[in-house]
Amino acid sequence: MPTTAETVSLIGALCDYIRAHLDSPLTLAHLGRQAGLSPAHLQRVFTRVVGLSPRRFADACRLRLLKSKLKEGDTVTTAMTAAGYGSSSRLYERAAGQLGMTPGQYQKGAALVIRFTTAKCELGRVLLAATDKGICWLGFADTDAEGEAALRAEFPRAALERADDSLAPWVGELQKHLAGAQPHLDLPLDVRATAFQRRVWDALLAIPYGETRSYKQVAEAIGAPDSCRAVARACATNPVAVIVPCHRVIGTNGTLTGYAGGLHRKKKLLEIEGMREQPR
Secondary structure (H helix, E strand, O other), X not given: OOOOHHHHHHHHHHHHHHHHXXXXXXXXXXXXXXXXXXXXXXXXXXXXXXXXXXXXXXXXXXXXXXXXXHHOXXXXXHHHHHOOOOOHHHHHHHHHHHHOXXXXXXXXXXXXXXXXXXXXXXXXXXXXXXXOOOEEEEXXXXXXXXXXXHHHHHOOOOEEEEOHHHHHHHHHHHHHHHOOOOOOOOOOEOOOOOHHHHHXXXXXXXXXXXXXXXXXXXXXXXXXXXXXXXXXXXXXXXXXXXXXXXXXXXXXXXXXXXXXXXXXXXXXXXHHHOOXXXXX
């Protein structure tokens, strides 16, 4: 049964409620009373519209707020309280896996060394950054300074090291890809993501080279047909442009919408790939 605009609006308001009450007991019964729906019905409708259950959505909101507070310099305890975790055991159980380290390490940037390099490419200047596990950031800019500023904003407490020589092979593969000479990239990644973001990014990786999909088609592909806006946010927060090809997602009518590197770069990427299929 199709979801009505009224239902989407109701769930949107409930999402706002969850964000504002992360320190409350956000049980299905509590949220159901807030929305005027039975717990079971709420679970089904919320998951269909958002792409995540209410519990997973609240967890993602808590994690986002925790990261923001830690980046701002709050102590782990203060950040934990602000994000509504309630106890340190719950914090470490829920958040540590998605952070890739303990909250204390994330707050201090402990043991996080990021190597990076910049190079010329078809889209201007590219900055590629990596941990010892794989590429954690890839973005485009007009100048190296602009690219480095974006990297530092994302990893404010990490130790950044210039590593042109060691990262040269990956940059070489990327340059070939951006020149249209190597359609497929197979580079190691080390990116953090919520469960929903990872589902979206996996769907983007499944879009063939030279083809595009609409936000709605991606939402349908992950089994959450009414979560177009959430899909758009997941595309916008993709930290490894091109490797996870968010540029292949366009408007239903074929228009180019939203790209962190600028719409002119999105247009160029699609031209390089020789876009063969329009969303419908």
